[in-house]
Amino acid sequence: MAENKPAEKPATKMRAVDQAAILLMSLGESDAAEVLKHMGPKEVQRIGAAMTQLSNVQQQDVQQVMTNFLEEVRTLTGLGVGADNYIRRMLVTALGEDKANGLIDRILLGGNTTGLDTLKWMEARSVADLIRNEHPQIQAIVIAYLDSDQSAEILSFFPEKVRLDIVMRVASLDTVHPGALQELNAILEKQFSGNAASQTKTMGGYKVAAEIMNNLDGSIETSLMEAIRNVDEDMGNQIQDLMFVFDNLKDIDDRGIQALLREVSSDVLIVALKGADTDLQEKIFKNMSKRAGELLRDDLEAKPPVRLSEVETAQREILMIARRMADSGEIILGGSGEKML
Structure with a gap:
């Protein structure tokens, strides 16, 4: 007799990253590798992690994913930050040792990866070390070059005084002389292969500093912002004006909120809203169907108290999704210094 198991959720209700994982798992090793080679480390990590969590996927779900892919083939995605060792372990778990080894070599060793780009594949602690x-100034260039969420995690491994110095240097950066990049690549090329930059590169500035601050843990962000203001109040205010915090979701239009909600799991949303004010909660409720809004409201009221760190983690996850969707043009962030045309 067949074992009774809960029915799998249909593909139409699955997260985009889960559908991408099913699609890649349905391809052969060679084709999957070709797709992943065109993605950045953050995308590979998110999709690879989703691959490891796949189990008992129904045939109709696979067919629906294929249909969705064909219908949305023009859609571009951006996902979250990864590390070489993590991806290696994840792919071995998902595909087995033999299949994973060939795939890993194609993903991690292919392409023209410079010393700086190689850091995107490393764990934050390793980059910090x-x-x-x-x-x-070299530290600031590295932090300004990497994606803000990875940079924030790297900064968490430095003492508070060093974090302050680095973030203020990042905010003060405008362009980097090619000689500085050549020096940095020379340092990194002791361990990695790649070509030194040959032209001036724009990086850093208040906006980059604000994005890094957005990704720091709440207690670190608060103390660091206070320290920046104590040293340079104007710099602190300009960074603060450009930061996109959870409360700024109120400034996104209704269509954008609806698109964002389709990408956020209900469990994460409930925890995040435990720390939101009434106005933001009501904006979320009104952009859901009446039934869904009532269920969310009931779940929120029934949810027992949660730790502040859990609320901040959930809110950061939603903010990362919002910034990714803004970068791809799916939504417009109305706050945090963004100009509306």
């Missing part, structure tokens, strides 16, 4: 004894 690599640059810990470098000149503060």
